[in-house]
Amino acid sequence: MGLFVRDDTYDESQRMTGFNRYKQLLSFYGLHWVKLNIITFVVSIPLILGITYSLLSTSLLLLIPLCIILGALTGPFVGALVDNIYRAMRDDSGLRWDNYKKGLRQNFRCSLLPGAILGLFIGTYSYILYLSLFSQAIVIDSFSMVALTIALILFLNFENLFWPQLVLFNQPLSQTIINIILFTCKHLWKVAKIILLQLIFISFHVMFAPYTFLLLPFLSIWYFIFVSQFLLYDTLNEELKIEEKFI
Numbered sequence: 001m002g003l004f005v006r007d008d009t010y011d012e013s014q015r016m017t018g019f020n021r022y023k024q025l026l027s028f029y030g031l032h033w034v035k036l037n038i039i040t041f042v043v044s045i046p047l048i049l050g051i052t053y054s055l056l057s058t059s060l061l062l063l064i065p066l067c068i069i070l071g072a073l074t075g076p077f078v079g080a081l082v083d084n085i086y087r088a089m090r091d092d093s094g095l096r097w098d099n100y101k102k103g104l105r106q107n108f109r110c111s112l113l114p115g116a117i118l119g120l121f122i123g124t125y126s127y128i129l130y131l132s133l134f135s136q137a138i139v140i141d142s143f144s145m146v147a148l149t150i151a152l153i154l155f156l157n158f159e160n161l162f163w164p165q166l167v168l169f170n171q172p173l174s175q176t177i178i179n180i181i182l183f184t185c186k187h188l189w190k191v192a193k194i195i196l197l198q199l200i201f202i203s204f205h206v207m208f209a210p211y212t213f214l215l216l217p218f219l220s221i222w223y224f225i226f227v228s229q230f231l232l233y234d235t236l237n238e239e240l241k242i243e244e245k246f247i
Contacts, residue, residue: 075115
């Protein structure tokens with residue numbers, strides 16, 4: 001099966017590398033991940049509505065608790081999606097839906113707090129952008145814009161490296177943080193390129209909103225996660241010995 005190309009000129013019974021591996025994973029799991037994206041989006045609807053209502057009412061006091069509570073409810077499904085993507089990349093032999101339910105069950109409790117943090121960041125960032133770019137209630141100077149950009153970059157890097165460790169390993173939070181710092185320092189150029197790609201992806205969705213909202217239920221969530229984790233996987237596997245521990 002070809003994706004973005006005429007056809008695949010390789011034996012799909014063998015594990016490919018590079019771009020062929022990208023095509024292979026999409027051939028095997030693309031439709032499945034679209035289904036998981038729909039589930040994740042449906043679960044995220046209360047968070048989206050909560051953020052939207054808070055923006056329209058310009059109520060930060062309402063935004064914060066809504067993002068924390070509704071983000072916590074969304075977190076386990078984000079974790080299950082990341083878990084499923086990693087099972088695919090390491091060629092887990094289990095059935096796809098069994099693996100998804102297993103990942104959801106195993107990571108449910110530990111994903112609540114990360115989900116709350118994710119929801120709070122998205123809500124707060126959306127609130128600032130809405131007040132400055134759309135309602136023009138506040139004016140962001142150059143220093144503030146740089147600070148917001150740096151905050152987004154740091155958060156994206158944290159999310160990229162935190163969720164895989166959350167779903168793969170049972171370890172203290174301090175060890176996860178140390179791994180993130182060490183990995184970032186050692187592979188700074190790689191993580192920078194991935195974040196740049198993510199910023200382009202996010203900018204595209206913002207620039208062409210609300211039309212890009214149509215992509216959210218089917219594409220934007222899983223593909224955003226998949227591409228970033230696919231680009232990280234070999235290096236993460238080398239550093240954290242993922243396949244040695246699970247295969």
